[in-house]
Amino acid sequence: MVDHATDIGRESAARNRILDTATNLFYAEGVHAVGIDRIIAEAGVAKATFYKYFPAKDELVRAYIQGQSRQGRAMIDKISERSARDSILAIFDLVADAAAQPGYRGCPFLNAAAEYPEPSHPVRQAIDEHRQWKRDLLLGLLEADGCLDPETTADVLTVANDGLLVASHLDKPANLRRLIRETVLRILGLSADA
Amino acid sequence: MVDHATDIGRESAARNRILDTATNLFYAEGVHAVGIDRIIAEAGVAKATFYKYFPAKDELVRAYIQGQSRQGRAMIDKISERSARDSILAIFDLVADAAAQPGYRGCPFLNAAAEYPEPSHPVRQAIDEHRQWKRDLLLGLLEADGCLDPETTADVLTVANDGLLVASHLDKPANLRRLIRETVLRILGLSADA
DNA sequence: TGTCTAGTAGACAAATCTGTCTGCTCTTGA
DNA sequence: TCAAGAGCAGACAGATTTGTCTACTAGACA
Incomplete structure (x- = not known):
């Protein structure tokens, strides 16, 4: 057999x-x-x-989250080779791509987390796993870019990523791509025109 | 009578x-x-x-959202008189205060919005109202501070506010106050030490 | 005294939820 | 040829959902 x-x-x-x-x-x-x-x-x-x-239903929900995670990683894998800094910008541009999709309804991880209060729940753990992966990804790119304080900057970029996913859904800002670029550049300290 | x-x-x-x-x-x-x-x-x-x-239950939910909005405004009203820039920092510090509360579970507006897909639903409209109010508040402070591009900066600050509320809940970063300060200062272009 | 109002207690309807179980029909491979 | 596995169809249980309705109690007020 x-x-x-x-x-x-x-x-x-x-x-x-x-x-x-x-x-x-x-x-x-x-x-x-x-x-x-x-x-x-x-x-x-x-x-x-x-x-x-x-x-059980929760196992389906966990599979759903893990599938979304796999899909998110695949999107990032598809980004062509380029400098660390440009990679960061390209990753953030994916938010605009997602928001342009017909049924866009924000970040599946944040939406699901809102429905699972218990942090130890398998669904929440799957969400945490994805978030940790993304944070590590940004951290690595920042280090490669020679960022002076990559840990802090990775945290701030994570904040920006979440905020952009929320805003692109709830506020539908005109010219989302410009807002994304502006946000990232300010965080990286490359644009002090405030 | x-x-x-x-x-x-x-x-x-x-x-x-x-x-x-x-x-x-x-x-x-x-x-x-x-x-x-x-x-x-x-x-x-x-x-x-x-x-x-x-x-109907949804009317209770709407009242819940409106109550949270009222409470959020009251918190901001309690901030003592100070410069526009310091007011912005104080408003963002409220995130840390909220996150320090025992049963903290993120932003009630974002959590509720995740459960109401339909943008025209009264609950979503109540959420939109609160978000619009907050964005206008930040915009006014930025104008008073002499910000060169207050509209864009208000959008970026809104992004940061949402992101910080999410991160403070899901990631529980060590030294949240420092992260908040760092985020706001970078957005305002007052700290280019990336 | 009598009436109006706010509230309590809880039965009831109709739908929907998750999950189990029985019985049937294929297809595939030995 | 036959057995096993995969899948379909749907009944069923038990809990829970929102919402309605009846009947009762207690206080205020004229």
């Missing part, structure tokens, strides 16, 4: 359909607002199949 | 108890996660009384 799909939970058309449907619904309407029945109906899947792959 | 309490919805011990209880629960656990039954039980109020003052 070949060591085939012993591991349930990987590669299955039904499972993918469930996760895709849930991803769209969770992001568009919020986690608590979307019920299992709706997901299985729109995914065209039997209830038993759902509970086979996701023993 | 004196023109007494014709207007239902103002000043009532029961109503206050409902709103106070709901405020604590909504902030601590999220809006969708808290049911009417729980609120009336913890407020020690009859169901009929609840529906007398709040014809």
Whole structure:
């Protein structure tokens, strides 16, 4: 017997359909607002199949968050080779790309975190993992750029990233790309025209 | 007959108890996660009384948001007279004060907005109102401070405010006050030590 | 005394929530 | 040919959701 799909939970058309449907619904309407029945109906899947792959709703939510994290990393991986400083600017430009998408509703991680009060919850831990990864990514780029205080600057850039994701959703500022650039340049100390 | 309490919805011990209880629960656990039954039980109020003052749950949520807005404005009103620039710094310091509170769980407006996808919903409108007020407040202070581009700077400060509220909750950075100061000074172009 | 108002207590309806379980139909591979 | 696995369909349980409605109590006021 070949060591085939012993591991349930990987590669299955039904499972993918469930996760895709849930991803769209969770992001568009919020986690608590979307019920299992709706997901299985729109995914065209039997209830038993759902509970086979996701023993509880929270496991689906965790898979949703991890999927968003994977997707976010993939977007950043796609950025072409360039200087550390330009990489930072390109990463922040992704906020504008996301905000230009039709159903944009802010940051999936921040939205989900708002619905999970308990910091030790698996969903929150998945969110923390992503945030930690992103902070480390920025830190590395700042060090490569010769930043004098990379730790502090990474924190400030994280603040800016979160704030830009919020503002691009709730305030829809005109000329978001300019706002993003202005924010990053001021934080990096490259523009003191305040 | 004196023109007494014709207007239902103002000043009532029961109503206050409902709103106070709901405020604590909504902030601590999220809006969708808290049911009417729980609120009336913890407020020690009859169901009929609840529906007398709040014809639907969403009206209670709107009242909760408006109460948080009122409270936020009161905090800022309490800041003593000082220069425009110092006022901005003092306003941002309020983030650290809030984060130091026992049950801190981030910004009530951002958390609630995450649970209301529809921008035209009354709850979202109440949130927008508060955000607009705050942005105008910062804009006025920047103008008084002689800022060269107050509009842009107000946008960037709004970004920073949101980001700091998020980070202080999800990341719990060591030395939050220093991070706040660093963020604001860099945005105002008063510190280029990146 | 009688009436009006605010409030309490709780039954009830209708929908929806998560999760379990039974039974059926395919497809694939030995 | 036959057995196992994957998936579908849907009933069911038990809790919980928002919201309505009836019946009662206590205080204020004319």
